[in-house]
Amino acid sequence: MELRHLRYFVTVAEELHFSRAAQRLNIGQPPLSMQIRALEDELGVPLFERSQRRVFLTPAGRAFLVRARQILADAEAARLEVQQIAGLDAGELRIAFTTSAPMTNLMKRVLTTYRQRYPRVTLTLSEAPSERQREALIERTLDIGLLRQAENAPPVAGLSFETLIDEALVVVLHQGHALAKHASVSIADLANEAFIMHPNGVGTAVDGQIRRMCERAGFTPRVVQEARESTTIVALAASGLGVAVLPAAVRCIQIEGAHFMDFSEPDAHSALLLGKRRDDNSPLVQAFVALCHEVAGTVNDEARPA
Structure with a gap:
């Protein structure tokens, strides 16, 4: 059982409507329904009664909702505590992106989730062509670039690039x-x-x-x-x-x-890449990179044929 499963469950329990819950969570309705079914299978009991018109919590679902909310609250308190210790409770992260990147599900979900997890971090966002992003990373006026790489582009000393999604x-x-x-x-x-x-x-x-x-x-x-x-x-x-x-x-x-x-x-x-400096060990950058990996995995899974 993962915390995201609990968040999904609580959101559906609050909305009592899978489509509205999916919109709040910024995911598709079919994946959300699958995750709730998987949670019910893991628990061995149904959490919701479903009809064509409405969704209801079962008695087990009502009891589980109280526990799930408490677990999520405890996890949030622990997150804030360790963020303060690790230096993730303040600071600025400078991110640039290509003109099409904000239209991808990946970037929308990453920014939404990062702000939720690290509300005290200031995200300074700017739009810039891929070539300019590489220059800004070298000049240290940028921390993260979401860009596209030209075919057979030579490596740039001191920078690393990794593919997040490969887009048609x-x-x-x-x-x-x-x-x-x-x-x-x-x-x-x-x-x-x-x-x-x-x-x-x-x-x-x-x-x-x-x-x-x-x-x-x-x-x-x-x-x-x-x-x-x-x-x-x-x-x-x-x-x-x-x-x-x-x-x-x-x-x-x-x-x-x-x-x-x-x-x-x-x-x-065309691949959407994440670019950063190889020597940048900032906790803010590391947290953003880890989140990009997490969200990219979900987006790529959704894109695969069922």
Whole structure:
């Protein structure tokens, strides 16, 4: 039995509704239901009575709720005590991220959980291209970078990078585009299309990857419009100005006319990396890295086919 199982149980008990509880916990409803079932199996008793309309606590569930709340309260008190001892009760953590990173479930969950666990730590967040993040880490004006690495990028002395999630790339185009009727597209299908991309020199690793994909397919992308923000790029593609290739996290951008398509190429993906200095042993950084590993494991498990 893990503390997260108790938190899941208490949240469902308070909401008496699995969908609302899942929203509070920032997880999907199916994984939440599975975790509650696993907890009931471990305890050997049902904690909830379920019907099509409502969810009720069983007598065992009501008794377990009292115990679960006390265990969580004791764990929180212990956490605050050891954080104070370890130096995690104050300080500043400087984090930069690429334009698409905040749209990923990983970053949203990491930031929410970090603030909950370490409420006295100040998170200073900034958006920056991947190349600029590497420079800032070297210059020690940044503690953590959430960035994308260019293909075959040489190692940077003193820095370490590790993959958190490997995200598919998607094509964004107008819903009335001729290609929109297909189940998927290949990069070669875009040879005659107008492209919308980030400006040259911004330092986005994804744009470099797109250009290399096009070159391998035998053409150079014809860029008709540039924009710095992913949201703007999606909006321009939705207007029919051209097509764009972006990480799949942009699917959350709901703009009228936007249509998202998968690539048929299995290598059309982009890794979201965590970058830090190798010699940075700060408790704040170590706690953030550990949390990223924890959340990435959950996100990657959810992404695997059942």
